[in-house]
Amino acid sequence: MSAHGPAVPTPVRPRRSDPSMLRVASASLVGTAIEFYDFFVYGTAAALVLGPLFFPAFSPLAGTLAAFGTFAVGFIARPLGSVLFGHIGDRYGRRPVLVASLLTTGLATTAVGFLPPYTTLGTAAPVLLLLLRFLQGIGLGGEWGGAVLLTTEHAPPARRALWGSFPQMGPPLGFLLANGTMLTLTASLSPAQFLAWGWRVPFWAAGVLTLGGLLLRASLTETPHFRELARNGDRADAPAREVVRKHWRLLLLTAGGLSVGYAAFYAVSTWSLVYGTDRLDVSPVLMLALVTAAVAVMGVLTPVVALLGDRFGRRPMCLTGSALVSLWMFPFIALLHTGRPLLMFLGFLGTLLALVTMFSVIAAYLPELYEPRVRCTGAAVGYNLAGVLGGALTPIVATALSGGEGPPWGVAAWLTGIGILSTACFAALPETRPRTAEAGTVDTTGEEAALA
Structure with missing residues (x-):
């Protein structure tokens, strides 16, 4: 039983205007891919050029650390964006979140492409870069919750992990777009041209992608779950406060569980670029190509692995994925340090295959852990x-x-330490896969019901 009544499915009144699942999932996928493109293109630029452009007074190592510091600000801002947009999603609907978050991230990313370097603006340049990265994080913090709820709250319970995997394909697709663009530019331009203006092109492209995403999402309807909440008058007045007061344990466990996914992914996609180019003397083009190829495999396998989540449950998949990451990190570092392309690729691929085991089902798992009235805030903040x-x-x-x-x-x-922490957190969470789910019902699973 949840804090607001028994977790009993209640009927959803379908509307003739409700879109098909394929259309809903596609809109979530495209929008999420665009927002993660914005976020990832900054990470790649931070690894390759932002240090000397915006922190030239630092040593090469200190400049890289400073650039990664601005990179980190985006992550720090994401929980704040989750609170802001989660409030909108739980009070006013999931659909407005999708438009506002995409616009916030897109405008901030495009502005980075027009930002003059330190030699022109002085200390104002890194300050403005920091501010724009913060706004990127605010927007992306709202995107994930809105996108996964748009999909999973329209989906039949028995196939919620499968349809929820569509927005989970957004990060790999966004990464492929970002790194593919950077790879093309670094391969076709001289180092001087890339440093002078080439790195800005992917940021300018974000404006065009954002416009396309807004047009695609403009026609989407609200989810059946939120319409039912609004009809019953059961919307939370202060979702963030309710999550912190009543679901703090769940919040900490989900955050701890997912941390290994972020750590391992950014070790592959961001840190390894610096290590490979600076320490192993591998060309940036080759490093980008190897990482991009491994992420492409991850993206293709995401919906396939999600089917296993619908068949065997969310928790077993998450436990398996986090444990595999923990076991693979020392082999990953050994393979990376060889500097040999094939071995480095195997290291990257093994890491991402372990991650996809977990991340393919997270879009279904996190929302199912929270009751609908605070689901947008709880799932997004934990993530x-x-x-x-x-x-x-x-x-x-x-x-x-x-x-x-x-x-x-x-x-x-x-x-490895983060992987062990994540495995312990997932072990403390319950399974949420519906046992007798029927299409046309609202799943009102909440924390208290799940942990009973």
Whole structure:
């Protein structure tokens, strides 16, 4: 039983105007891919050019750390965006979140492309860069919750993990767009051209992508779950306060559980670019190509693995994924340190295959853990809090730990430790897969019901 009544399915009154699942899932996928493109293109730029452009007075290592510091600010802002947009989603509907969050991130990303460097603006340049990155994080913090709820609250319970995997394909697709663009530019331009203006092109492209995403999402309808909440007058007055007061344990467990996914992904996609180019003397083009190929495999497998989540449950998949990451981190570092393309690729691929086991079902798992009245806030804040520990800190910590001549075993130990923490957190969470779910019902599973 939840704090607001028994967790009993209640009928949804379908509307003739409700869109098809494929249309809903496609809109979530495209919008999420655009927002993560915005976020990832900054991470790649931070690894390759932002240090010398905006922090030229620093040493190369200090400049990279400073650039990763602005990178981390985006993750710190994401939980704040989750609170802001989660309030909108729980009070006024999931659909407005999708438009507002996409617009916020898109405008901030485009503005980075027009920002003059330190040599022109002086100290104002890194300050403005920091502010724009913060706004990126605010927007992305609202995107994930709105996108997954739009999809999973329209989906039949028996296929919720499958349809929820569509927005989960957004991060890999956004990464492929971002890195594909950067790869093309670094391969076709001279280093001087790329440093002078080439790195700005992916940020300018964000404006065009944002416009397309807004047009696609403008025609979507509200989810059946929120319409039922509004009809019953059961919307939370202060969703964030209710989540913190009544669901704090669930919030901490989900954040801790997901942290390994962020840590391992950004170790592959961001830190490894710096380590490979600076320490192993591997060309940036080759490093980008290897990481991009591994992420492409991850994206393709996401809906396939999600089917296993509908068949065997969400919790077993998350436990398996976090445990596999923990076991793979020392082999990953050993393979990366060889500097050999095939071995590095195998290291990247093994890491991302472990991650997809977990992340393919998260879009279904997190919303099912929270009751509908605070679902947008709870799921989004838990998801984005994990990014502060895993995504924000990992490039900084890994860069600091990767000094010396031998393999950076300290990085492996850091990632393994986060993996063990995540496995313990998932072990403390319940299973939520509907046992007798029927299409046309609202699943009102909440924390208290799930933990009973």
